[in-house]
Amino acid sequence: MKNFTRFFWFCSGANFSLLKRSPTESNKYIGIGATVFFTGVLASLAAGYALFTVFQSIWPAVFFGLLWGLMIFNLDRFIVSSMRKREKARAEWKLAIPRLVLAVLLALVISKPLELKMFEREIDRKIDEKRTEFITESKLNLAKGFPEIQELEAKIDTLKSEVATSEEFRNKVQLDYDAERFGEKTAGTSGIVGLGTNAKKKEQQLDAAQVTLDQLRLRNQVRIDTLEAQIREFIALRQLEFEKQQPGIEGFDGLAARMEALDALTKESSAMAMANVFIMLLFIAIETAPIFVKLISPRGPYDEYLELHEDKVRLFKGEKWTFAKGESEARVGYFQDTHFYATDLKKEKTNRKNKAQTAAEISEIESKFRV
The missing domain is CATH 1.10.287 (Helix Hairpins)
Incomplete structure (x- = not known):
């Protein structure tokens, strides 16, 4: 049971140490993680069936289906884990709109192959009719x-x-x-x-x-x-x-032929069209469920701990930046002071040397005139 809990925590993208400090939030993130996981499983099955109709071979379909399912799982996990509970609900919904749009697009992509599988018999009959038309x-x-x-x-x-x-x-x-x-x-x-x-x-x-x-x-x-x-x-x-x-x-x-057949069936039968819409809405609901759970759930201890942790990181960053900036300014000031002092000394030495050389030249010229 403990392993399942940790696995679904991982699927939800939550921080383990913070969740352990807020046990009342555990069930919420178990539900979010389970939704993300089973959405990835459905995406893998849908992609596997769709690719099987393309390759007509089980192993490429299994491989690419698992790959697609892992990609969808990773995207859903990223979408859920990147959402933060703030004190202003309007700001949360505003930030969630792009994530909801992406979730709806993913649901449409996932649902279509499974619709083809659910209506496989009707689609096969329609394809046979189409073949007969082609032969004639x-x-x-x-x-x-x-x-x-x-x-x-x-x-x-x-x-x-x-x-x-x-x-x-x-x-x-x-x-x-x-x-x-x-x-x-x-x-x-x-x-x-x-x-x-x-x-x-x-x-x-x-x-x-x-x-x-x-x-x-x-x-x-x-x-x-x-x-x-x-x-x-x-x-x-x-x-x-x-x-x-x-x-x-x-x-x-x-x-493409199966999708065309499904489209023709939905146009011919209102019952098929309604079932098609319901299946699509079901997958949209499944895909967007973790996001809505995050949006409608109240701000809990986990969110407080998470915000506190992020604020500490920001403060630590500010401290490090201020300290590094002070050290840098000190080094620059020391360099400027020592550099300018050495320059002044060098100038003074050069002036003294020039003055002594000029005096020697003048005395030599005067001695020549006296002779």
């Missing part, structure tokens, strides 16, 4: 890119239509022939039963129509087989192009 669009674009297939298929339809027309004509001649044999009276038959002259003529027409149909079928089938072979070649080329695009479509499962 890709096939339509490829069909437009190979107009030769439609042209060849149109030629095949024309050839089959010719065979069907010839077959219809043969069937019509067959009906006329049967009607003539069985004595059915129509506009084109005599109505006499048996194989008479008209029946033989109808039979010759039927034979000629059958020969023409067989020849046309054979000729058109050869042409159809050739056209179908060409179509298969173009289809193979089209399939090859589609297979080149297939990995890109199958790989449509990155972080």
Whole structure:
């Protein structure tokens, strides 16, 4: 229990020696430290999941997730530990605004990957729909890119239509022939039963129509087989192009794709949008909780000890500065006095020497004139 207490004190950025002197503040800083710690854990999980969608590998996601979680933990710890309880609440809130803005930004960054994980099933369904749209669009674009297939298929339809027309004509001649044999009276038959002259003529027409149909079928089938072979070649080329695009479509499962899918889901469903907002607000509340706890909590013994310690440091600094300044001024004064005294002595010696030299020169000149 003692180790947990010290660990959460460390997470809150509090001074251990000062907290030991103010035991009534212990629980408050345990709560602040626990909030900072679990915010870092959530940030690590969120970053790990987000990076797993990027790398598709567990170990890089774990490594960078832990790194991101430690960075968020360090930032939160710095934000909380840098706040000071003053006697003026307005000044505290004014100083806390930049920290609150930073906390909100961190909450938004942390919440987004976890939202993607919470709505994973719905997002997967939306991504599958998007893939289907991409496949359909890709096939339509490829069909437009190979107009030769439609042209060849149109030629095949024309050839089959010719065979069907010839077959219809043969069937019509067959009906006329049967009607003539069985004595059915129509506009084109005599109505006499048996194989008479008209029946033989109808039979010759039927034979000629059958020969023409067989020849046309054979000729058109050869042409159809050739056209179908060409179509298969173009289809193979089209399939090859589609297979080149297939990995890109199958790989449509990155972080940006999932965020786009989540955005589309929130636009389609008001319930999803509300849940998304609530999750975001929850993480904002978690991230800003340590700051608000520091702001709304009354000034306690720990804050008094901390301010006293900082004031002692400032006073000690002032004393050291005054002492160092006095010593420096004394040294400068001593240097100036001794330097100027030595300079005056040197000047006096130089003047005496110059005067003696001048007197000697004058006496020498006078002695020369006397001679």
